Amino acid sequence: MKNEIKIFSPATVANVACGFDVLGFCLDSIGDEMVIRKTDKKGIHITKIEGFDLPFEAELNVAGVSALAMYEAAKPDCGFEIEIYKNIKPGSGIGSSAASAVGSVFGMNELLGKPYNQTELTQFAIKGEALASKCEHADNLAPALFGGFTLVKSISPLEILEIPSPKNLYATIIHPQIEIKTSESRAILPKEIPLQDAITQWSNFGSLIHSLHTSDYELLQRSLHDVIVEPHRSKLIPHYKEAKKAALQHGALGAGISGSGPSIFTLSKGLENANKVQDALEKVYSKTGIAFEIHVTKINTEGIKIL
Amino acid sequence: MKNEIKIFSPATVANVACGFDVLGFCLDSIGDEMVIRKTDKKGIHITKIEGFDLPFEAELNVAGVSALAMYEAAKPDCGFEIEIYKNIKPGSGIGSSAASAVGSVFGMNELLGKPYNQTELTQFAIKGEALASKCEHADNLAPALFGGFTLVKSISPLEILEIPSPKNLYATIIHPQIEIKTSESRAILPKEIPLQDAITQWSNFGSLIHSLHTSDYELLQRSLHDVIVEPHRSKLIPHYKEAKKAALQHGALGAGISGSGPSIFTLSKGLENANKVQDALEKVYSKTGIAFEIHVTKINTEGIKIL
The missing domain is CATH 3.30.230.10 (Ribosomal Protein S5; domain 2)
Structure with missing residues (x-):
């Protein structure tokens, strides 16, 4: 051993x-x-x-x-x-x-x-x-x-x-280097939410799970929405809306806050799209004066590994 | 033609x-x-x-x-x-x-x-x-x-x-013959719900969809819960709690309100279990004086059909 x-x-x-x-x-x-x-x-x-x-x-x-x-x-x-x-x-x-x-x-x-x-x-x-x-x-x-x-x-x-993970799924992740306090990102969430929004959320979530099982990228795109948390937490990330819009316009299937931020994740079908999304996100944050790191990566189906 | x-x-x-x-x-x-x-x-x-x-x-x-x-x-x-x-x-x-x-x-x-x-x-x-x-x-x-x-x-x-439907899934449905007004079953639902309950619900719903894809009956059992609507609407169905308890004790994977009631559905693995659940539900409602109809049926994967 x-x-x-x-x-x-x-x-x-x-x-x-x-x-x-x-x-x-x-x-x-x-x-x-x-x-x-x-x-x-x-x-x-x-x-x-x-x-x-x-x-x-x-x-x-x-x-x-x-x-x-x-x-x-x-x-x-x-x-x-x-x-x-x-x-x-x-x-x-x-x-x-x-x-x-x-x-x-x-x-x-x-x-x-x-x-x-x-x-x-x-x-x-x-x-x-x-x-x-x-x-x-x-x-x-x-x-x-x-x-x-x-x-x-x-x-x-x-x-x-x-x-299961669809085979051709890539993530583009941008980390705008600002600090979000955990306490603030928790405090900004409502304790109560409208039942109708919750139904929308679980309908999307069930659909997302189905899309991952069936490798249905279009359904994945139609399901990757968050009507509960994103409207609140995205306020803590400068230029979030603009970045998300640019990513979707340049071929991302969807985008959201990674963890409790400030990183933003996007998912794309294929490396080429993921790279285009990278360019689009870079363009948005380059104009802001906020330092950032950006990564394009395949979904890692193996997890932690021995080198 | x-x-x-x-x-x-x-x-x-x-x-x-x-x-x-x-x-x-x-x-x-x-x-x-x-x-x-x-x-x-x-x-x-x-x-x-x-x-x-x-x-x-x-x-x-x-x-x-x-x-x-x-x-x-x-x-x-x-x-x-x-x-x-x-x-x-x-x-x-x-x-x-x-x-x-x-x-x-x-x-x-x-x-x-x-x-x-x-x-x-x-x-x-x-x-x-x-x-x-x-x-x-x-x-x-x-x-x-x-x-x-x-x-x-x-x-x-x-x-x-x-x-997808697991192959060996059966439903036992009991219809206690009481009237529930649609207006009442709507009015009893809260407009706002706790975020934590909503998270529990979509976690269970995502898991339920996964269990149907993987024919995982045990996960289906652990996922078939409703923490949002059942606590309210079940009050409109006399002996609901007792009936659900009896069904689960006699092998049902889960139970809930069918539509907006008054029927109660249960799901079981295999016909034998579904029949046992039928007996258990019959026993509960026989004692109440409420007339009822009860059915045991396979999940119908075909839908509407020509005879």
Whole structure:
């Protein structure tokens, strides 16, 4: 059995339009790298962090907290060192903390001979994610671990459904580099919503799930709407409407807020369309003076992987 | 081409739990029979009605109104006679008016050489359904015409999705013979609902659609919940809670209000379970003094058909 493993832990999009709070998907070319190493010395030790300034104390680090949760359950006769090469900017809305949280437990599980299944790994990772987001949720963890589209049906008990991905689906993601406070993005949501809007939302969500099963891109396009959350949260993202409009005009099937923002995701059929959408989004934000990062990526159906 | 056709127009269940207002399914052994006949005499003429006391004037009869809608669009150089052998009790909550509305247009379309597709037939039938229910909806029309499970994604433009049916799925339907006024069943619904409940509902609905695609009966069981409408409308159906509890205890995967009631639908895996549920429901209502009818039926994947 190996003593060291290098892994790629992908970025993810949660709150996919009408699937707010339950549907997520996994990205392919954006993610963190991590090295996990078995050691004689007991405990969890974070020995290297590159890319962003994050705490080395395991109890204060997302990857450390999930690692500790698994370590306490597995009680192995060894310890683990964790190196984190962070590429996903914290606070960008594409699952930065989730990538850290799943990376450590996925790697440790491999080195221990896979005692835990993916749902159990998600359980451990939830503990790490909770350190970052102050609540237990798996919207980004599930797609990072399982790949493709995932529906988190419930948290307690944890139930994750793997939804099929159409083969030719690409995401274009833009991260306008502004800060949105989690507290603000939560406070802006209404506690009560009109029943008619809720019906529209679940009609679209059921249709979206059907479209993913049938690879029906046109239906996917007609279903990727969010009448509940987007009208409120999009106000926190400057130039959101303009960006979304440009993306749709240049061939995107749909667009929405990634996680709680500020990143904006778009989905397109085929790489060519996804690239056109990239150009359109670049054009919008280039004029604003807001710095941004932009990515085009295939939907990653594999999820986290060994490098 | 034939000049006369006899058809079976099935009963249907709308408002399927978390799929309130959008999901319906088609029943197999309960339905009306109708004879549609081409005549030299122009116009739509209802010549026979058996089973229930309904108006013979085409403009006042659900089957007549949908027939007239199609007749005015098709402008054929003939007329049609309609005979209605009504088995589905009006007001029972299992699509009595929908069966009438689709029956006439389906039969006429066959006799004219099928100029219209199923979605176009649904458009005509909506006019008939509106006479009975005072609003345009296709929740019962769609499953009656298409068979199986249908999701009415939108009414304008009309968009109907056919959702796959697991092979071994049976419905047990009980109709406690009480009257629920449509106005009352509408008025009892809240205009605003908690966002958290709406999220639970669309999570369940997305999961339900996934379970139908994957024939996952256990997931279907875990998804067939309605946290929005059932808590209110079930108050209008005496002994609802007791009946639902008995059904679930005797093997039903789930249960809910059929349409806006008073019928209660349950779904079971296999005929044997569906029969056990029938016994359990009979036992509950036998003690109450409320007259009832009860049916066990396979999900009808074919929909309306020629006899």
